Amino acid sequence: MAGNQYDFADKHAVVTGGASGIGLAIAHLLSAGGAVVSLWDHNAEVLKKAQAGFAGREVHGVTVDVSDEASVAAAVAQSETHGGTVQILVNSAGITGPNKTVCDYSVEDWDKVMAVNLRGTFLCCRALAPGMTTSGYGRIINIASIAGKEGNPNASAYSASKAAVIGLTKSLGKELAKTGVTVNCVTPAAVHTAIFDQMTQQHIDYMLSKIPMGRFGQTEEVAALVGWLASPDCSFTTGGTFDISGGRATY
Template sequence: MPMSFRGRFAGRSAVITGGASGIGLAVAQRIVDEGGRVSIWDRDPAQIERASAVVANLRGVTVDVADPAAVEDAARQTIEALGAVDILVTSAAITGPNMTMWEYSTDDWRQVVDININGVFYCNRALVPHMLERNYGRIVNIASIAGKEGNPNASAYSTSKAAVIGMTKSLGKELAKTKVTVNCVTPAAVRTAIFQQMSQQHIDFMLSKIPMARFGEVEEVAALISWIASEECSFTTAAVFDVSGGRATY
């Protein structure tokens, strides 16, 4: 069972994109358990409903993070509903198909970029001004070990996650003299519903690269994210946190 830090997020409100399942939902559960309020942004209203049955007192907004106007509207709705947004965790992402880059269709490539890169940009862009106005914020962008190493037959996904790392470093430095921190995490493979988008061959490849010889658990990733999203993480920004079972080489 994960350790709980009672009251760590008392008085704080969080937005978690892709928060209706997987790592996002685990983070939502942890923040609620530790006294915070959470709005999950997800494009699947049925999934939001299922998540709300698992985690008490969740608020949900149906939004496609690849649509900048929809993201701006979701930000306004959420700030009005919660009174403020102190924390942003960008968990929404897709893998795209597993194939060589020269076999990739332009439509598949564009969809991965739109959700995994542009979606993170739109969400960060929508909430940073609000955080600056409040003189406080914690942003945690979820990248991937693939963004560091580049997985074969996953060029779009690897490229998109490398972009998230670069975006995090840039924004973190831009905000370094404020009370808003921006960091990212780079998990190795964690068994979630996103595995349904991958071939078994690719899943086996990812497992073979992890020295611990197992996949991560969503609760393990959520534990790290929750610390980065807390007030205690106050002297770290533009940083990349590894959670890869020993896979990362830098």
């Protein structure tokens, strides 16, 4: 789908979970605008395949576990060696966890979801925000979820982690408000990507039933919103939560 074109020339962008789904669509939009893009992903094979799809544009791939502090630090060093200071960070890495009730949810599965979705977002923000503040410019966009606002049944860890990402976004946005660095998040309703493979069909059907437009979102639609949030035009908006939910959001 065609969309607005933004000028990201001379910008270095890191996209976590960038080898597939929403992250990959965002990476393509940033790259098309002239950004040097660093794709961070835990799956080296999928990462290599994703890099091959950028038609000669400058894209750097880093295999990283965003939930591990040392791994994130190493990824920062690799990316900065390749592209210099990072001005744009998109935290898109995430997992759903199993579709179970709270009473049936294992502590191990809970901790795993929190580690990737919340701890990972925190670690990446903490690692890259200082360089942005030093340079006086930056854009951080966290991919949350409508589940973080409404709380999907049988997805307690995912819902709680995304609610926490919204809170982290608001807090960090206020902390950096006078630095030239904006921090915002988007809250998509369900977007049909490979993450559906982690869900039951019953849960997928439930999510679709909650969307008034009667369809799932497209990765390019989320990327279009993130494009503005990552652009210089987003200069007086920080700590914001932006719905892209096909009419599902009620506040």
